[in-house]
Amino acid sequence: MISTLSRTDKEIIDIYNEYSNMIYKICYLYMKNKHDAEDMVQMTFLKLIKSNKPFVNKEHEKAFLILTASNTCKNHFATWFNKNTTMISDENKFISNNDNQNELLSLVLTLPNKYKIVIYLYYYEGYKTHEIANILNINESTIRSHLAKGRSLLKDKLKEEI
Amino acid sequence: MKNKQIVSIFDQINLNDKNKEQILTSLLSYKNKKSFNWNFKKISVCLASLLIIFCVSYGYLVNKPIKNPSSPAIMRFSKTLEYDNKSYELTVDNYDIKEVEKNKGKLLIVTSDKKEVYENKKNKKELIVRENNEYSLYTLIK
Numbered sequence: 001m002i003s004t005l006s007r008t009d010k011e012i013i014d015i016y017n018e019y020s021n022m023i024y025k026i027c028y029l030y031m032k033n034k035h036d037a038e039d040m041v042q043m044t045f046l047k048l049i050k051s052n053k054p055f056v057n058k059e060h061e062k063a064f065l066i067l068t069a070s071n072t073c074k075n076h077f078a079t080w081f082n083k084n085t086t087m088i089s090d091e092n093k094f095i096s097n098n099d100n101q102n103e104l105l106s107l108v109l110t111l112p113n114k115y116k117i118v119i120y121l122y123y124y125e126g127y128k129t130h131e132i133a134n135i136l137n138i139n140e141s142t143i144r145s146h147l148a149k150g151r152s153l154l155k156d157k158l159k160e161e162i
Numbered sequence: 163m164k165n166k167q168i169v170s171i172f173d174q175i176n177l178n179d180k181n182k183e184q185i186l187t188s189l190l191s192y193k194n195k196k197s198f199n200w201n202f203k204k205i206s207v208c209l210a211s212l213l214i215i216f217c218v219s220y221g222y223l224v225n226k227p228i229k230n231p232s233s234p235a236i237m238r239f240s241k242t243l244e245y246d247n248k249s250y251e252l253t254v255d256n257y258d259i260k261e262v263e264k265n266k267g268k269l270l271i272v273t274s275d276k277k278e279v280y281e282n283k284k285n286k287k288e289l290i291v292r293e294n295n296e297y298s299l300y301t302l303i304k
Contacts, residue, residue: 012190013190020185020186021176038177041177045185045189049189049192105171105175108171120172124169
């Protein structure tokens with residue numbers, strides 16, 4: 001009867017504890033505010049619960065969650081209302097002792113989504129470009145150009161700030 | 163910009179423990195409630211399919227397909243009419259509409275030229291034929 005819910009509570013808790021912060025970071029990059037990001041985290045894990053997909057290894061599991069989180073956030077903005085409504089960004093609510101850090105985070109959040117996610121996966125999660133290409137189903141050369149473009153945009157923005 | 167700087171930017175973004183707990187609780191409650199919803203959904207889909215099958219078959223049985231016009235049940239259709247291996251002859255042209263309303267029984271057949279043949283409730287030896295909203299009466303030849 002519970003064929004669609006093959007994962008036990010313990011498995012779900014383990015996966016959640018391991019990846020919730022990573023998923024939250026990805027969702028936050030897209031949503032730019034805590035509340036929407038939390039909703040998206042919930043949606044992502046709901047999709048995991050509903051999915052009966054067996055994972056080959058930990059990396060596969062992680063890649064599934066990254067792609068699901070990314071697609072969930074993109075889908076959120078697919079509706080007319082969400083596309084045409086600007087939420088108040090609360091990036092400054094992350095209290096950091098270092099003001100520079102807060103400014104940098106604000107700058108990263110202003111980058112287009114396609115650059116943000118690639119920068120995050122490359123620098124923070126330590127994925128190689130071909131791995132990011134596999135996860136996001138995008139050409140590897142596109143990933144490299146997104147990385148370069150994202151970096152140059154960040155550089156430009158930093159110069160402007162200074 | 164150094165890599166370490168970028169890493170430290172993302173380090174700031176963290177889900178606080180209270181919200182993390184709340185999300186997990188709601189996920190687990192959803193998961194454990196889900197089996198009921200799923201069953202309910204499955205049952206309602208089954209019931210809906212059964213209802214559709216019933217409606218389609220009932221509709222088919224009630225409105226039996228009209229006999230094939232090429233069937234030998236009706237052979238000629240002018241002054242005389244052959245239906246169900248019996249011969250009928252035109253007795254009244256422009257059959258009175260008030261009489262039709264009283265006597266018209268069930269539809270027996272529709273001919274290839276779209277004439278409708280009805281039984282006469284009052285007299286089993288007669289047939290009422292409708293053509294272009296005009297009725298005529300056919301009587302069984304002895």
